[in-house]
Amino acid sequence: ETGVTQTPRHLVMGMTNKKSLKCEQHLGHNAMYWYKQSAKKPLELMFVYNFKEQTENNSVPSRFSPECPNSSHLFLHLHTLQPEDSALYLCASSPIGQQGPSTTYGYTFGSGTRLTVV
Amino acid sequence: QKEVEQNSGPLSVPEGAIASLNCTYSDRGSQSFFWYRQYSGKSPELIMFIYSNGDKEDGRFTAQLNKASQYVSLLIRDSQPSDSATYLCAVRPYSGAGSYQLTFGKGTKLSVIP
Numbered sequence: 604e605t606g607v608t609q610t611p612r613h614l615v616m617g618m619t620n621k622k623s624l625k626c627e628q629h630l631g632h633n634a635m636y637w638y639k640q641s642a643k644k645p646l647e648l649m650f651v652y653n654f655k656e657q658t659e660n661n662s663v664p665s666r667f668s669p670e671c672p673n674s675s676h677l678f679l680h681l682h683t684l685q686p687e688d689s690a691l692y693l694c695a696s697s698p699i700g701q702q703g704p705s706t707t708y709g710y711t712f713g714s715g716t717r718l719t720v721v
Numbered sequence: 722q723k724e725v726e727q728n729s730g731p732l733s734v735p736e737g738a739i740a741s742l743n744c745t746y747s748d749r750g751s752q753s754f755f756w757y758r759q760y761s762g763k764s765p766e767l768i769m770f771i772y773s774n775g776d777k778e779d780g781r782f783t784a785q786l787n788k789a790s791q792y793v794s795l796l797i798r799d800s801q802p803s804d805s806a807t808y809l810c811a812v813r814p815y816s817g818a819g820s821y822q823l824t825f826g827k828g829t830k831l832s833v834i835p
Contacts, residue, residue: 634821645827646809653821693764699821709755709811710823712764
């Protein structure tokens with residue numbers, strides 16, 4: 604399978620539950636990202652990993668905990684979430700390499716996990 | 722603070738017309754520019770990429786870049802109802818740490834009326 608795969612596609616969880624979102628990419632990219640997109644709102648960057656090292660945490664509450672065991676896999680561990688955390692969670696990946704402008708270093712997004720917190 | 726600005730819309734155009742989507746950016750050193758299309762409830766997909774001043778055409782899509790004005794646009798010719806989506810503009814900075822990261826605009830919602 605190629606591209607960026609996210610599982611599960613849909614998740615309903617209670618506020619006291621613990622769950623994890625998984626992202627896997629088969630593109631040979633070295634950067635991976637978690638984004639949150641609430642209904643009718645823009646993308647919000649949550650975390651950035653570069654060669655499995657976290658390079659950015661965009662003031663995300665500690666109830667969201669990322670994990671990047673290698674350059675191909677990214678997890679988002681969830682615990683004691685709030686209803687306002689219900690959103691579409693998107694994983695993306697991109698290459699890191701020579702910075703020539705002619706190279707298409709766009710992101711490839713996964714299909715997302717639709718999370719509902721009840 | 723690097724910023725990418727887009728009119729949130731909605732932009733409504735009749736079927737068959739040209740849709741024009743605009744984006745401005747604050748970082749003058751930015752070197753690569755992307756347009757993503759996002760259908761409701763779906764993930765963004767890359768549809769155009771441009772890095773040189775001028776026009777780049779791909780089918781019904783034309784991206785236009787003017788670095789002096791810090792402006793990038795997307796034209797959709799012969800608009801179809803299936804083009805109805807939110808279009809995200811994204812910018813990659815020039816160089817340095819984090820230059821692989823994109824800054825996204827908030828998106829413009831396009832509605833093509835049959």
